[in-house]
Amino acid sequence: MTLGREKVCFLNTPTPLEQLKTVSRELGIRFYMKRDDLTNYGTGGNKLRKLEYFVKDAQDHGATMLLTVGGAQTNHGRLTAAIAARYGFRSAIVAVDPYPGEISANLLLDGIMGCQVYLVRKDGRTPDSQLLQDAVARVTKEWEEKGEKVYFIPMGGSDELGALGYYDCALELDAQIREQGITNPHIIVTVGSMGTYMGLAAAIANEHLNMKLTGIGIMPYRDITGHALDYYERLRKTYGLEAVLRREDFHINTDFDYGAYNNPVEDVRKAIYYMGRREGIILDPCYTGKTFNAVKKLAERSELSKEDSYIMIHTGGIPGIYTKHHRSEMEVELMNYMHII
Incomplete structure (x- = not known):
């Protein structure tokens, strides 16, 4: 039971938390991935x-x-x-x-x-x-x-009830971080409808967890921090949360949404190929591809702290690769890997 609400427990949790050593070495940061894409129904996801x-x-x-x-x-x-x-x-x-x-x-x-x-x-x-x-x-x-x-x-x-799923995940992550001895954990997560980000933010603030949180926006919002504050206030009222948060407490980067939701973006596809060829992990073009693209570019610009351990939550969404408007772009770019002999 979390914050007085019960759930049906059907997940294969805790999901793995692993360091991606090749990406860490090449980007010059300590980079980990929380594998919520490996949850156990419907091909998995957050x-x-x-x-x-x-x-x-x-x-x-x-x-x-x-x-x-x-x-x-x-x-x-x-x-x-x-x-x-x-x-x-x-x-x-x-x-x-x-x-x-x-x-x-x-x-x-x-x-x-x-x-x-x-x-x-x-x-x-x-x-x-x-x-x-x-x-x-x-x-x-x-x-x-x-x-x-x-x-x-x-x-x-993404409402008050759904956010509890990632309130739980923050506690799960905290236990794994402690077990693995990960220092200065900094969580990176996609921000779409915001329920995943908000569950994490609420737990970090109210359970006094020793971790930072940054969201990567993947679609335009009129006022993303205003939306976050309103969402958190609804959680606070519903569950009687003690922590009071302000706009500036929500760290959400909006520089990498490329102006639309689920749009084909060459930089994002390149980030997907990079991850696939270094770690054998598949990202999707709408959510995790945009998020990792942001991490990669920020690391290459030396805008990520060498002191932090970055943990990106892989939220799934892999079937998105097979949508026509993404697949057609990838088919052109990957044709040189096809050999008829």
Whole structure:
């Protein structure tokens, strides 16, 4: 139980924490990776920690179906589908996105796991947020008329309940850091819908953990630290947290989002190739590729402290490599590795 809330424990935790020695040597920093991509359902990823809490809450509410939202290739949706299958729920995803022209990557996995995917057409007038809200209401009504009790999970699982998954992870990391004797730990994590970052930040502040935290923004926000402060204040009110945080307490680098969410970026692909060729670890082009690209560039500019031990959380998302708009760029760049003999 964390902060008075129960969860269904289904993860193979603790996930590995390992030093990447070749990357450390070449970048001139002590670089570690927390392998949350190796969690054990739906090809793995960070959202499973959040779903341990959502599944328990859904069970407590007598739900029979899990419904969530995101982009067409949402990792969170894919993992929601996996856990729905594991625990006997139906599942559905609603996305304001066009059909990408093929069923690949997460969409393929969604179908394999029996998840209903609803892609909402834009009409050029209605804001995406309203389209999404209307579609969620329509899909909920459709399935409840069929006898299901629908439980809604927000985008990315990023609300007060979902953040507890990474509150737990911060405590898990603290134990591993102590066990391995890692000095001056500095956690690096992707910031998308922010639930992963916020769970870590809340735990570090309220459990007095000896670690720094930096988020790497992977999509534009109008006011990212303002959003973080608002999110933390909701956590503080919900759980009675003691620590008071200010804007300046949230360290989020926004220099490497490349102006959009899930956009193809040559620098990011180069970072993915670099990691694959040095450590045999696969990153994704939307989240972890952007995050490691930021780490790599900051290290090459000598902007990372030699005193700190940097621990990047690998949040998964690997199916994203197989989406058409990323895959097509990689196919051109990697063709010289293909030999027909």
